[in-house]
Amino acid sequence: MKNKRKNFLSLTLLMFIISLTASAQKDYKLWLQYDKITDHNLRTKYLSEIQGIVSFGNSETTAISSKELQTALTDMVGTTISVKSKLDQSSIIIGSQTSLNSEILKAAQIDFNQINDEGFILKSISIKNRKHILISGKKDVGVLYGVYSFLRLIQTNKSIENLNTIDSPKTNIRILNHWDNLDRTVERGYAGFSLWNWQKLPDFIDQRYIDYARANASIGINGTVLTNVNANALILTPQYLEKVEALANVFRPYGIKVYLTARFSAPIEIGGLKTADPKDADVINWWKEKTAAIYKRIPDFGGFLVKANSEGQPGPQNYNRDHVDGANMLADAVAPFGGVIMWRAFVYSEHDANDRAKQAYAEFQPYDGKFKENVIVQVKNGAIDFQPREPFHPLFGAMPKTPLMMEFQITQEYLGFSTHLVFLPKLFQEVLESDTFQRGKGSTVAKVIDGSLYKNKITGIAGVANIGNDINWTGHPFAQANWYGFGRLAWNPYLDAETIADEWLKCTFSTDENFIRPIKQMMIDSREAVVNYMTPLGLHHIMDTGHHYGPGPWVSNLSRPEWNPVYYHKADKNGIGFDRSKTGTNAVAQYAPEAAHIFDNLETCPEKDLLWFHHVSWDYKLKNGHNLWDGMALKYQEGVNQVKAMQETWNKTEKYVDSERFKEVKMLLNIQYQEAKWWRDACLLYFQQFSGKELPSGVEKPTQTLEYFQSLKFPFAPGN
Template identity: 80%
Template sequence: MTSLRFVFLFLLISFSTLAQKDYKLWLQYTAVNNAVMASEYKNNLKGIVVLGNSETIKVAQKELQAGFLGMLGNIPQIKSEIKEENNLIVGAASSLNPEIKKLVSSDFDKINNEGFIIKSVSIQNKKQIIITGKNDVAVLYGVFSFLRILQTNKSLKNLNIADSPKTNIRILNHWDNLDRTVERGYAGFSLWNWQKLPDFIDQRYIDYARANASIGINGTVLTNVNANALILTPQYLEKVEALANVFRPYGIKVYLTARFSAPIEIGNLKTADPKDLEVMNWWKNKATEIYKRIPDFGGFLVKANSEGQPGPQNYGRDHVDGANMLADAVAPFGGVIMWRAFVYSEHDANDRAKQAYAEFQPYDGKFKENVIIQVKNGAIDFQPREPFHPLFGAMPKTPLMMEFQITQEYLGFSTHLVFLPKLFQEVLESDTYQKGKGSTVAKVVDGSLHHNKITGIAGVANIGNDLNWTGHPFAQANWYGFGRLAWNPYLDSEVIADEWLRSTFSNDENFLKPVKKMMMESREAVVDYMTPLGLHHIMDTGHHYGPGPWVSNLSRPEWNPVYYHKADKNGIGFDRSKTGTNATAQYAPEVEKLFDNLQTCPEKDLLWFHHVSWDYKLKNGQTLWNGLALKYQEGVDEVAAMRNVWNKTEKYIDSERFSEVQMLLEIQYKEAKWWRDACLLYFQQYSGKELPSGVEKPTQTLDYFKSLKFPFAPGNG
């Protein structure tokens, strides 16, 4: 009996140790196996001199201790003064003595208030390493960056780093509801346990803050953009305050979604008209109430007059009226209004892709200075691939912030391995030509093109209460990569993949090289087996999980996939050129010319902008029909290749994560074939052509695929 108990205890401990790896994200702090680097680290890190005693500095010290213990097997001595050499000196500018401050004074000119300095220096002929910044949160960012150096086995010799975030607001948008369901969430329920708050502080809240701070995320919107006014009541604000208190030492501000009709729903007013004096005062009083509880409250995110959400248009007003009224309410406290540009109307179904531009571009320069317009990366809705949103090249007098979707609403949920920083980078590098060549989306977003005062990047979070946070171990890389690109929109996604793999799994090159290649190719694979050559929004109804190009019975035309692909006997694709809806005219002339011409339009965007004959010759000599079918097959083959790569990694990582990813890749392979077969069978009705050589024949009928239903698909609530 006793031996059985020991076996059970051993299994329990083994399981929890393995499970913890999934939970730790990229903050694994596993032992440095490279003997040369481990020796260098130990020789250069004899002690830690911590300057300051704020909650943030205490967090930084605790993180260093955890990192050193895990990676080096010991915690260097914590010291209050510098006597010997090879110390790590950690503290903000205000805590440095004049001698040390002089050594880094020129570096402070290179950083902003959130930037940090990591530098090798000599103090009284003794070698030291300094981590500093203009405030304690900046120091914390520097500490996490320093630990990443160790995690990725880089040398500590001659360190000279001065790094600052290029955007002000680097924020996660949680589409979390008060009942703990998560709209478009595929990793369990919401992190926020509103029932137990404010008195029960889950360790997850702290670990969430750690993870975000480690990649420079400095804001979180706790609630769904399809907002519930109850979050603004005292009962819930007390709970929000508790979370804000947890996040503050990590430099994270809390934001909330504002339901535009809140003055009616919880304020007993008869209207929510932004021009009504009582309504204006209600919002001002509400802002005062919130800031009294949470002095560093960030502000409001607003979805208005979109998909049934209330807004200023309900009262004959416009977006400027609504946004500026709320901006006045939070302005005295330094608050910001993030007003979403995701709008489309059932009354104008000419081309959904044109509507955000039509509603917002005429208001350029009319918003208050603490309003920033939050624009999705593309004009439709987080598709596997979209051309960049035309608004990024059309509102020079208005700050625009990027909205990316980290959760994989249209990319196979957390079942499919898709490295999204590749998508993010593609958008950020796109050239708007607003001020001539080189006017990239990144320069619009970081404010450098138009010298905006406020800048930002938002990511719709993929986080839930699953043990591994994101539902798929590799979906953690999308959270990580979003944070790194929000900090620096010019980072290369391959660098991000390398950092994440080394920090999360292994520094072994035999593991890194093939798996990094797999990650870098994964997004294109998904485009190929879902929406090749510019196809878009052909997912099934509601849940957006699988293929549904046949759907045509929804009440609004622009909700139906047939609206977007327009397949007929003559061809396929949405004509947005001059001969169609003329959506190309919303871009700068250079971009318009590129997209508008069938011959110059990039083939990756071909069916986004043009209705193309089935016999049209692609650049590779294939007809459109053959090329489309071969792209679908290529996507399936790419997933098979990913699966084969992963099957060879077993000896490099823990068995639990290996098995988890292996099983998920099997599902992805099956579902890639489902996408290929369902779409090609459907489109074949119109092309009337046989599948080309090299494309596997479907084993099911079109009627079978049409019959599939997913009433309980996650993230649909």
């Protein structure tokens, strides 16, 4: 009896492990699921168009393209698709412009004039009365991007008849910023430890590095900054550079360049110099020699990302120099090798507490046109710090002679970590569509970023990565959509978030419209829900201190004024909000006159930004007729209600989703609902002290006291 019971338990455990592994593999595959097409007619139709693969070229990238295509198609159509040497059947032809034969080139020659070096062509062609599909580009990496685009068509059940797609990325540098430390912790990372196992590198190449490269290539990301912006100079030592070289070798065939963060004080810390003054001859020479040594190992090294004179990090101002001095010194070091310097504009000083939102503009705009041509200034989407909602950063459009690249945060530092479902492409799209008015109406942030407004030579968009070594990469299954969406918008900043959500869901979960319709709407609504239950009507930076987890509007005891949430909401008996109008800090003056006029006027300022730009009376009447207090309280309640609706929507999807991912999302949504109520209750109890008003009808009463919420501590919150 004991043996039978023991065998039963062993079998149960084995089945559990098998089940867990199968689910884990689905989670691990991200949007590259390549599930078998269940519609027999559709599968038959695809098979009639795809009877083989003919590959031209012999590069490693071409081999990757061919293998990806063969594996994916075989899985999706349920029949082995062979790689062939002859065009004797309707085939997919892949190869770059320089590798194709003249007969194939003749069918598509004109299209190559319409793409750049990373662009691709998907085209139905006819050769000797046989129909074929051509996937090509000027370079092998363009072919790889074309392969992933073609596979996405099949994953989403789109037609592949009469193809004629000509596409190129609209930005040059499409890059992930990893805030990974050398000890494998990840600053503001909520998905486990760093991917980079420095201890085992360079000799041990984890399969995860290859799968990371595949995932990025599939959405057009072409760069990765391996290390934290709060940089450690050790990464520039030979001991670590050989490890960086190993990663660069893995990523290169996928079109991905490696970049590093440069600690400005490195000449002192690892170079033995007594100064890091960018005007010092020995410092200049040290950086040139260090850079040359990196390029000797990694010929396609992308360059450096630099955080300087911000949050205590060293920089040129330590030596009475300016950002131009520091950036241009490093730019000269990488210029002979074709490298770039990405110089972050995220700066704020304890010596100017007038308005933190004004400081980046004040420090950088006067230097427009003074940076070297291989310097690109990296600007956060808003002037404070990756809040659930911020107006676009005033620097966008204000530096016509300087390339600016966008910095978005994919990891959810201020948005509930990887516990909360927040579809960030809605946030990204809102920023990119914002009108700067710098060259009249229609001068959107996207046009600044892609270089079309000012004809910049280099363009870029960066995303602070949400990736860790969790099985599902991002901590929350739906957080994968933010990585995916970032890549798609980096390629084309004009894409619609709804299109991105549709693609991701079909590639990741199911193509059944009964699943897609409600879940897509849930994703689209999720960002606004978070704004509502955290920071409605323009409130910002009221998260608890340090870890930024949960509400902390009461925090007021930190040593620098702009570290305290009370600095940002300024609630008192007269009202709430930060006055950035002409009669306040006049931050509105940093925008173009048309935008400044809209933001400055209480009547024309969008209500979503109201408390960002104005200190408003509790009795101020909102457009819906409610006074500010009632309207704000109802927004908090609306956010809670929206999360409850998300739960109800998800609970109806069980038959469309594997059980493990269904349960995982269900549990996470339950946490999100509890925490949405926490945000609502804590914030309204705190602000009620100042408004002196009762909660309006329709808002649930808190079940805990303000003192209870203020007593909560989270000393080991992740990512801090």
